[in-house]
Amino acid sequence: MIAKRIVVIGGTAAGPKAAARASRLDQNAEVILLQKAPELSMASCGYPYYVSGMFKDREKLLCTPSGVVRDPAFFAGAKGITAMVETEAVSIDRESKVVSWINAAGNNGLLAYDKLILCTGSVPKMPPIQGRDLKGVTTLHSMADADAMRTWAEHSSGKKAVVIGGGLIGMEACEALCHAGVDVTVVEALPQILGFLDTELALLVENHARAKGAKIITGVGLSALEGENGQIGAARLADGRVLPCDLVVMAIGVAPNTALAKAAGLEIGAFGGIAVNDFMATSDPSIYAAGDCVEITNRLTGKKMLAPYGDLANLEGRVAGENAVLGDSVRFPGTIGSGICKVFDFTAASTGLSERRAREAGFDVVTAINASPDKPGFMGAKPLVSKMVADRATGRILGFACVGPGDVNRQASEMAVAVAAGWTVDEMAMADLPYAPPYSQAIDHAIATAHILQNKMRGLMTGISSVEAKALFDAGGPLYVLDVRGQDEFKENQLGRGETLIPLGQLRGRVSELPQDKNATILSFCKVSMRGYEAQRILESAGYTDVRVMEGGLMAWPYTTEQ
Structure with missing residues (x-):
């Protein structure tokens, strides 16, 4: 039997996984x-932590869990794979099934294939502006980028850096440089950082980053980069502000690297990625593709999207590698869009659709915000603030996001499974999750969030978000603001919106102090608004018809009194 030849182009995430899966399943292949790069199977999501100095040995970004460096010798010995590094694929002849290549030494050749897997990844976006070629303007996309930024950061305490883009990479780069003692300003053209979050949660993360020393500018784009003698000196913003700097990190996102696929005549999708089916097969049945270079299906909307995430790249590569050797038998179902990042002492995560994206997709949504500890106070609790999004008609959970210093990853992971499984709010409200005080509350935070949303959907609670509450304040209409915390809590901090303090335990006996008009709009809240909800129930039983609870209470309030 003649052995199959499987050629894989790209060696970061999807490529090594595809190659390893193919070799493992067909030992004769x-x-x-x-x-193209000198390194293989790089843990690119670890670059910011290498830059920050969290660990000093760059080899750790290239190692297996047992500490073995994934180099060509490793792939040959452990995997049975021939890995050609510093070797670029320059063209594909689909009719002859041949790949042309050239390496760093100037050698070139042809490589025939039975099946080809494209894992060409992505390229960082660079705006077409003046000064982008100045020395000191960089991205954090490659191992070479990480090495250069690490070297710069080690000797740049007190210098200034501007990060263009407040997404995942931008905020991780911000933290890394701040830890190195650099004065960092993040510039985000959109109204908020971390666009995968809705405003209520994004503002909380932004406030935390500011408290850690980062400067954040939102709603303003970059106009030009300026410098002298070829070296960056300043970033000029669209509103005329000039930010002196010694380094500019461009972090405005990535685009699929499809030049090779386009030149070969493969079908390209509407978003610029290689078009693939559920088997990760391209428009050529002999060619598969996986990773950042492809478009995949969003399982909630049914539409194609770009999803340049390392975990998905590995899953896609596994499917492509198996189908390349065994035939199209394994499907990749698509993504629900899960992500997580560390921002100083906060974690921010989301899965599924945000409220904004759900509305854009045509869903009639209902949401709830919950602020509560991740575990009992006697076990060292840390706060969490989360938001759940559901379809009003069916109750299906469409999305969930969570931020805070607590165990965000547990909450996001639980909810990612619930969203992927198509669970409703009612099903999540009765989820049978493991419980012990060192790990969670008796009613887990995610379940408590489902309870709040369940109450809203059943008409038992009228809750509004901090954004909606601020809109009420800004409108300046008649509004009675009721704080039902205790005296000591009130002395410690206030909302600062003309609120009246009536502790919950006294409310039943002091209802007469509230507006006599039973149709008056009353906004109740406490630290997390559990007591705010209790107050609403008491007041509605007393005949008040327009009582609203500020969801998440003071813990989820992201504004200052000036805002």
Whole structure:
């Protein structure tokens, strides 16, 4: 039997996974991996932590869990794969099934294939502006970028850096440089950082980053980069502000690297990624593709999207590698869009659709915000603030986001499974999750969030978000603001919106102090608004018809009194 030859182009995430899966399932196959960079299977999501100095050995970004460096010798010995590093695939002849390549030494050649897997990844976006070629303007996309930024950061305490883009990479780069003692300003053209979050949660993360020393500018774009003698000196913003700096990190996102696929005549999707089916097959049945270079299906909307995430790249690569050797038998179902990042002492995570994206997709949504500890206070509790989004008609959970210093990852992971499984709010409200005080509350935070949303959907609670509450304040209409915390809590901090303090335990006996008009709009809240909800029930039983609870209470309030 003649052995199959599987050629894989790209050696960061999807490529090595595809090659390893193909070799493992067909021990007779000849699997060849082409990688333009000198490194293989880099943990690129770890670059910011290497830059920050959290660990000093760059080899750790290239190691297996047992500490073995994933180099060509490793792939040959452990995986049975021929890995050709510093070797670029320059063209594909689909009719002859041949890949042309050239390496760093100037050698070139042809490589025939039976099946080809494209894992060409992505390229960082660079705006077409003046000064983008100045020295000191960089991205954090490659191992070379990480090495250069690490070297710069080690000797740049007190210098200034501007990060363009407040998404995942931008905020991680911000933290890394702040830890190195650099004065960092993040510039985000959109009204908020971390666009995968809705405003209520994004503002909380932004406030935390500011408290840690980062400067954040939102709603303003970059106009030009300026410098002298070829070296960056300042970033000029669209509103005329000039930010002196010694380094500019461009972090405005990535685009699929599809030049090779386009030149070969493969079908390209509406978002610029390689078009693939559920088997990760392209428009050529002999060619598969996986990773940042492809478009995949959003399982909630049914529409194609770009999803450049390392975990998805590995899953897609596994499917492509298996189907390349065994035939199209395994499907990749698409993504629900889960992500997580560390921002100083906060974690921010989301899964599924945000409220904004759900509305854009045509859903009639209902939401709830919950602020509560991740575990009992006697076990060292830390706060969490989360938001759940559901379809009003069916109750299906469409999305969930969570931020805070507590165990955000547990909450996001629980909810990612619930969203993917198509669970309703009612099902999540009765989820049977493991419980012990060192790990969670008796009613887990995510379940408590489902309870709040369940109460809203059943008409038992009228809750509004901090954004909606601020809109009420800004409108300046008649509004009675009721704080039902205790005296000591009130002395410690206030909302600062003309609120009246009536502790919950006294409310039943002091209802006469509230507006006599039973149709008056009353906004109740406490620290997390559990007592705010209790107050609403008491007041409604007393005949008040327009009582609203500020969801999440003071813990979820992201504004200052000046805002």
